[in-house]
Amino acid sequence: MNLATRLLFATLCVATPLLAHADEPPIDPMAVLGAAKSATGGSAWNDLRNEHSRVTLATGGLSGPVERWSEFLTGRSYLTYSIGPTSGAAGYDGKSGWTEDESGDSRIESSPAARELAVNAAYRDRLAFWFPTRYPAQITFKDHERRDDADFDVISIVPEGGREFDLWVNSDTHLIERLTEREASQTRTEYYMDFREVAGVRIPFRVRATRGDTRFDEIITIDSIDFDPPQKPVDFARPAPPAPDYTFPAGSHEVEVPFTLANGHIYIDVKLDGKGPYLMLLDAGGANVLLPQTAQALGHKSEGAPATGDAGADADVTHVSSLELGGLSLANQAFVTLPLAAQVRRIEGVDHVAGLIGYELFRRFPTRIDYEHRRIVFYAPGQWTYGGNGVRVPLQFSGHVPEVEGSLDGIPGLFEVDAGSRASLTLTAPFAETNQLADKYHATAEIVIGAGIAGPARARLARAAMLKLGDVDVPAPLTLLSTATSGPLTDPTLAGDVGYGVLRRFNIVFDYRGQQMWFEKNAAFDDKDVQDRAGAWVEQASDGFAIVDVLAKGPADAAGLKAGDLVKKVDGKPFAGITLDAFRAQLRAAPGTRLRLTLSNGHTVVITLRDLV
Numbered sequence: 001m002n003l004a005t006r007l008l009f010a011t012l013c014v015a016t017p018l019l020a021h022a023d024e025p026p027i028d029p030m031a032v033l034g035a036a037k038s039a040t041g042g043s044a045w046n047d048l049r050n051e052h053s054r055v056t057l058a059t060g061g062l063s064g065p066v067e068r069w070s071e072f073l074t075g076r077s078y079l080t081y082s083i084g085p086t087s088g089a090a091g092y093d094g095k096s097g098w099t100e101d102e103s104g105d106s107r108i109e110s111s112p113a114a115r116e117l118a119v120n121a122a123y124r125d126r127l128a129f130w131f132p133t134r135y136p137a138q139i140t141f142k143d144h145e146r147r148d149d150a151d152f153d154v155i156s157i158v159p160e161g162g163r164e165f166d167l168w169v170n171s172d173t174h175l176i177e178r179l180t181e182r183e184a185s186q187t188r189t190e191y192y193m194d195f196r197e198v199a200g201v202r203i204p205f206r207v208r209a210t211r212g213d214t215r216f217d218e219i220i221t222i223d224s225i226d227f228d229p230p231q232k233p234v235d236f237a238r239p240a241p242p243a244p245d246y247t248f249p250a251g252s253h254e255v256e257v258p259f260t261l262a263n264g265h266i267y268i269d270v271k272l273d274g275k276g277p278y279l280m281l282l283d284a285g286g287a288n289v290l291l292p293q294t295a296q297a298l299g300h301k302s303e304g305a306p307a308t309g310d311a312g313a314d315a316d317v318t319h320v321s322s323l324e325l326g327g328l329s330l331a332n333q334a335f336v337t338l339p340l341a342a343q344v345r346r347i348e349g350v351d352h353v354a355g356l357i358g359y360e361l362f363r364r365f366p367t368r369i370d371y372e373h374r375r376i377v378f379y380a381p382g383q384w385t386y387g388g389n390g391v392r393v394p395l396q397f398s399g400h401v402p403e404v405e406g407s408l409d410g411i412p413g414l415f416e417v418d419a420g421s422r423a424s425l426t427l428t429a430p431f432a433e434t435n436q437l438a439d440k441y442h443a444t445a446e447i448v449i450g451a452g453i454a455g456p457a458r459a460r461l462a463r464a465a466m467l468k469l470g471d472v473d474v475p476a477p478l479t480l481l482s483t484a485t486s487g488p489l490t491d492p493t494l495a496g497d498v499g500y501g502v503l504r505r506f507n508i509v510f511d512y513r514g515q516q517m518w519f520e521k522n523a524a525f526d527d528k529d530v531q532d533r534a535g536a537w538v539e540q541a542s543d544g545f546a547i548v549d550v551l552a553k554g555p556a557d558a559a560g561l562k563a564g565d566l567v568k569k570v571d572g573k574p575f576a577g578i579t580l581d582a583f584r585a586q587l588r589a590a591p592g593t594r595l596r597l598t599l600s601n602g603h604t605v606v607i608t609l610r611d612l613v
Contacts, residue, residue: 075122104242264422283420349580390518393470413495424501
């Protein structure tokens with residue numbers, strides 16, 4: 001939920017600008033901040049050392065209490081929250097930000113983006129814009145803006161080791177009424193309202209934080225706030241691990257389960273509340289998700305939930321008393337419920353999927369994904385040490401998502417390791433644009449590479465020479481240059497996303513607690529990865545395979561196939577006997593293969609497959 005970064009500034013930030021006109025000398029931002037301090041308490045701020053607040057946070061149909069402590073001299077902070085069925089804590093110990101979920105397990109937020117945002121939050125918690133000796137930063141007057149019938153002076157601040165954030169100062173109210181800060185692929189805007197005096201200083205008692213979708217706005221209301229209160233010492237350090245909430249089969253320290261592959265995705269069978277088996281999609285960075293019909297079948301009622309990052313999806317939360325797989329059992333697991341059944345069938349062609357699991361397993365257990373033999377092994381953490389011959393690569397985390405430092409043809413970058421992606425290597429739009437990779441790789445053909453709630457995702461098709469993940473070399477990966485204008489693939493801090501097409505060349509061991517992973521080459525290492533050899537994106541329809549997109553001048557286009565066509569037979573076989581995964585595999589068959597498709601209008605097209613890159 002990243003509550004720490006959303007609340008740190010809410011109780012502290014006020015300012016008064018020095019007005020300027022176009023014909024006046026440049027405005028001194030430090031003078032603006034000095035006037036702000038004078039207008040909101042002046043010297044009353046000088047002797048304050050600690051803050052303790054209780055607030056109510058409302059978001060996504062839920063609300064609940066948040067309690068928070070912070071130190072103005074060190075920037076250290078600690079908060080606890082209980083929002084509907086979810087609870088946890090977050091903090092900053094003076095060096096690192098950490099989060100703790102409702103199980104009591106915690107993690108250091110170690111990605112570069114997370115570290116930068118933690119530095120920003122601690123900078124604001126120190127009131128360092130008023131006390132520059134507490135933490136260095138670049139402070140500049142950025143611009144005059146008029147928004148929502150109000151005039152603002154915008155001040156840019158870049159703390160050392162942090163990232164730029166902007167303070168919007170209302171010329172009439174003489175208060176900072178907004179903050180803007182880029183997170184990953186989104187910009188968060190906070191609006192400050194209802195200013196009141198406490199202990200001789202003025203602070204906002206109401207804050208609205210938005211990322212553009214008002215359904216998931218966060219409304220923060222201060223219930224009480226004290227400065228320098230008498231209190232017992234607060235421990236800002238990351239909490240110790242909780243007692244295990246899982247059990248292995250008697251006498252065993254590992255559990256092995258088979259998995260199936262479809263469209264590059266891993267599926268395993270589990271039991272929920274002793275019922276099942278239920279088919280679940282496995283994603284190493286994915287939250288626990290149940291489809292609503294699964295929750296209903298289990299007899300569970302759901303509550304509203306905070307935003308999950310799935311734009312357009314309405315989320316609720318429920319709890320499962322037990323999650324079992326291969327004799328390994330986890331107790332009292334929280335699941336978000338999302339209505340994804342139609343999307344999963346249309347895009348993946350898989351029926352009867354109950355939901356998604358992944359991160360909650362991987363963060364507890366060292367895990368080996370054996371792509372070669374389609375087995376996955378979970379190890380008891382206290383009984384396991386790595387004993388293979390793989391190449392170790394350090395991991396860091398952005399939320400649930402593991403990331404590794406690497407490079408693409410000598411260009412350094414940060415790459416997500418995404419076991420839930422069907423692609424090989426998908427580059428973010430900023431990374432591709434900044435490094436002019438479309439020209440470098442002669443990537444002119446734009447294709448549909450997938451689809452989500454927001455619609456089809458597009459990218460330019462290329463093939464890089466060498467991907468390096470730590471000390472692991474991956475030659476000639478199929479490379480997709482995203483053309484997205486919003487969403488995760490516009491995150492400027494990331495180079496790209498490494499998916500199934502690369503990962504399948506290895507058997508991989510993840511150790512989330514140790515923040516490391518190992519790559520072990522398998523029999524597929526030298527296999528060429530391909531997007532498809534027809535130049536067509538197909539999805540499952542109730543009465544055939546729907547042609548959603550056709551690459552201009554590609555093999556499917558040359559054969560006369562068009563977007564909107566419906567395939568009824570493949571090489572004379574009715575579609576009903578062919579899975580979407582199998583049909584897509586046929587579209588990746590060897591160059592020169594001739595594929596005969598019978599369409600719903602009675603026409604037949606013959607596609608001669610060839611490499612597209």
